[in-house]
Amino acid sequence: GEDVEQSLFLSVREGDSSVINCTYTDSSSTYLYWYKQEPGAGLQLLTYIFSNMDMKQDQRLTVLLNKKDKHLSLRIADTQTGDSAIYFCAETISGGYNKLIFGAGTRLAVHP
Amino acid sequence: GAGVSQSPSNKVTEKGKDVELRCDPISGHTALYWYRQSLGQGLEFLIYFQGNSAPDKSGLPSDRFSAERTGGSVSTLTIQRTQQEDSAVYLCASSLGARGEQFFGPGTRLTVL
Numbered sequence: 001g002e003d004v005e006q007s008l009f010l011s012v013r014e015g016d017s018s019v020i021n022c023t024y025t026d027s028s029s030t031y032l033y034w035y036k037q038e039p040g041a042g043l044q045l046l047t048y049i050f051s052n053m054d055m056k057q058d059q060r061l062t063v064l065l066n067k068k069d070k071h072l073s074l075r076i077a078d079t080q081t082g083d084s085a086i087y088f089c090a091e092t093i094s095g096g097y098n099k100l101i102f103g104a105g106t107r108l109a110v111h112p
Numbered sequence: 113g114a115g116v117s118q119s120p121s122n123k124v125t126e127k128g129k130d131v132e133l134r135c136d137p138i139s140g141h142t143a144l145y146w147y148r149q150s151l152g153q154g155l156e157f158l159i160y161f162q163g164n165s166a167p168d169k170s171g172l173p174s175d176r177f178s179a180e181r182t183g184g185s186v187s188t189l190t191i192q193r194t195q196q197e198d199s200a201v202y203l204c205a206s207s208l209g210a211r212g213e214q215f216f217g218p219g220t221r222l223t224v225l
Binding site for chain 2: 040041043045090100104
């Protein structure tokens with residue numbers, strides 16, 4: 001079946017790196033995504049990685065994918081207070097469209 | 113507008129009443145999704161529309177839930193005889209094609225008393 005798991009909470013100091021982890025169960029996942037949700041706002045796509053890639057870097061964001069262990073991580077370098085939000089990992093399985101299967105979300109708190 | 117819009121932003125209703133939630137997708141986006149975000153269940157897929165094809169309703173939790181999409185644009189999610197467990201934020205997303213990036217609306221927060 002399809003299942004995505006994340007730790008629920010992460011606290012970091014401003015300027016440090018944040019690493020948010022995710023595991024998924026569906027080996028047929030084609031794309032894996034990271035979404036950000038700020039209070040009272042909808043979901044914003046941060047980045048995504050295709051399942052045949054190991055790493056993707058986009059400015060302060062680095063996504064690492066270990067397909068063997070079905071483990072995905074999001075690293076945010078130089079974390080800022082504006083990065084405080086809930087981060088959702090999501091997968092899509094092979095098929096005709098992008099049905100997203102979400103994790104429970106990791107709440108990132110950035111403190112001075 | 114530039115993004116996906118949803119209305120109302122907040123809806124409070126009494127148990128047993130029917131509610132309608134509206135989604136206006138980005139112009140030209142053929143694919144439209146509804147998701148539900150609740151404390152107990154996290155973010156769940158509800159239903160998917162693509163053009164004039166039959167929708168994928170596999171995520172609808174009960175037959176009290178239905179959705180339609182008129183003219184390939186605006187969509188309405190209807191919940192009949194609401195229950196307290198229906199309280200959640202209902203999110204709509206649209207994409208350019210079935211495999212495109214999904215752009216989410218701000219959601220409708222439904223509270224059933």
